[in-house]
Amino acid sequence: MAQPIRHDWTRAEVAALFALPFNELLHRAHSVHREHHDPNAVQVSTLLSIKTGGCPEDCAYCPQAARYDTGVQAQKLMSVDAVLERAKAAKNAGASRFCMGAAWRSPKDRDVEKVAEIVRAVKGLGLETCATLGMLNGEQATKLKQAGLDYYNHNLDTAPEFYGEIIHTRQYQDRLDTLEHVREAGLKTCCGGIVGMGETRDQRAGLLQTLANLPEHPESVPINQLVQVEGTPLSGTEAIDPFDFVRTIAVARIMMPASMVRLSAGRQQMDDAVQALCFFAGANSIFYGEKLLTTGNPDVEHDRALFKRLNLHPMEVVEEANTVHADILETDAGSCGHGCGCSAAA
Numbered sequence: 001m002a003q004p005i006r007h008d009w010t011r012a013e014v015a016a017l018f019a020l021p022f023n024e025l026l027h028r029a030h031s032v033h034r035e036h037h038d039p040n041a042v043q044v045s046t047l048l049s050i051k052t053g054g055c056p057e058d059c060a061y062c063p064q065a066a067r068y069d070t071g072v073q074a075q076k077l078m079s080v081d082a083v084l085e086r087a088k089a090a091k092n093a094g095a096s097r098f099c100m101g102a103a104w105r106s107p108k109d110r111d112v113e114k115v116a117e118i119v120r121a122v123k124g125l126g127l128e129t130c131a132t133l134g135m136l137n138g139e140q141a142t143k144l145k146q147a148g149l150d151y152y153n154h155n156l157d158t159a160p161e162f163y164g165e166i167i168h169t170r171q172y173q174d175r176l177d178t179l180e181h182v183r184e185a186g187l188k189t190c191c192g193g194i195v196g197m198g199e200t201r202d203q204r205a206g207l208l209q210t211l212a213n214l215p216e217h218p219e220s221v222p223i224n225q226l227v228q229v230e231g232t233p234l235s236g237t238e239a240i241d242p243f244d245f246v247r248t249i250a251v252a253r254i255m256m257p258a259s260m261v262r263l264s265a266g267r268q269q270m271d272d273a274v275q276a277l278c279f280f281a282g283a284n285s286i287f288y289g290e291k292l293l294t295t296g297n298p299d300v301e302h303d304r305a306l307f308k309r310l311n312l313h314p315m316e317v318v319e320e321a322n323t324v325h326a327d328i329l330e331t332d333a334g335s336c337g338h339g340c341g342c343s344a345a346a
C-alpha cells in the first residue's frame with residue numbers, strides 16, 4: 001500500500017529515520033520510491049543565470065554575495081533576446097524546462113516586469129519555465145504566474161534553528177512568506193536546502209521536517225551538498241560524510257514520497273558510487289547549469305556514461321507535471337558546474 005502523504009512529522013520521527021541502520025533506511029526509502037516513481041527514470045533540469053553576482057545578502061555559502069571576494073564578476077540582467085537565444089539552445093539540446101536564476105535579495109517591481117517579459121518569450125518557445133529571483137511579494141508572484149511562469153525556486157537552506165548561523169540579512173520567516181505567496185499565486189514550488197554547512201544530523205532532520213510539513217510538499221526538492229568556494233565564510237568547513245548525504249536523500253524520499261528529489265549543487269564532486277546510492281535511495285532528478293548550453297562538456301559525457309552503467313533513462317515529458325525530458329544526455333551539450341548551492345541556484 002502506498003505511503004500516505006503526511007504534513008505532521010515530528011522531529012523525533014525524522015530523527016528516528018536518520019538513526020535507522022543504513023541498509024534498513026535505504027530499503028525503506030527505495031520501497032517508497034518504487035511506489036511513486038519509475039526507479040530507473042531521472043529528470044534533468046537546466047539553469048541559466050540571468051543576473052549574476054553583486055547580491056547584497058550575506059549567505060555564508062554563496063560566491064554571488066557582493067561582500068565576499070570570490071572572483072565572481074557581477075553582471076546585469078540579461079536582455080530578452082540574449083536569454084531567448086540560450087533558451088533556444090537548451091530546447092535544441094532537448095530540454096523542456098528552462099530555469100532562470102537572478103542574484104537578488106528581492107526583485108524590484110521593474111525587475112519583475114522585465115523578467116515577466118523574458119518568461120513570456122521563453123514560454124513562447126514551448127518550454128516550461130522556472131525562476132529563482134529571491135523574495136517575492138504576492139503581487140509579484142501573481143505577475144510572474146500571469147506571464148506564464150510554471151515553477152518558482154526558493155530554498156529554505158537549512159533548519160530554522162541553524163539559519164541564523166548562515167544568513168544574517170533575512171529571517172527564516174521571510175522564506176516561508178515567499179513560499180506562501182508563490183503557492184497562493186498558483187505557481188509550483190521548488191524548495192530544498194544545503195547540507196554540509198556544519199549542521200548537525202538533527203538540524204538536517206529539522207530542514208526536512210520543515211519542508212515536509214509545508215501545506216503542500218514542494219514539487220521539486222533540491223538537496224544540495226555545499227560546494228566550498230574560497231572567499232566565502234564556509235570555505236574550509238568539514239565535509240559531510242557521503243553516507244550522511246545519502247541518508248538525507250533517503251529520509252527526504254520517505255517524507256515527501258511524490259516529490260522529485262533532486263541532486264543539485266555538489267553532484268559533480270560526488271563519486272559515481274555515491275551518486276548510484278543516491279539514485280537507489282530516491283533521488284530522481286539531476287541538475288545542470290548553463291554549461292549545458294555549451295558543447296562538448298566532459299561532465300555531460302561522464303553523466304551519459306553513468307546513466308548507461310546504471311541503466312537509467314531520462315524521464316519522459318509529462319504534460320503539466322514536474323518533468324523535463326533529457327535527450328540532453330544524448331546530445332553534445334555540456335553540463336553544469338554552476339552550483340554554489342545557493343538559493344539562486346536551485
Ligand code: SF4
Pocket residue numbers: 055056057058059062063064065102103104105134342343344
Ligand atoms: S544565495 Fe541568493 S540571496 Fe544569498 S547571497 Fe547568493 S544570490 Fe544572494
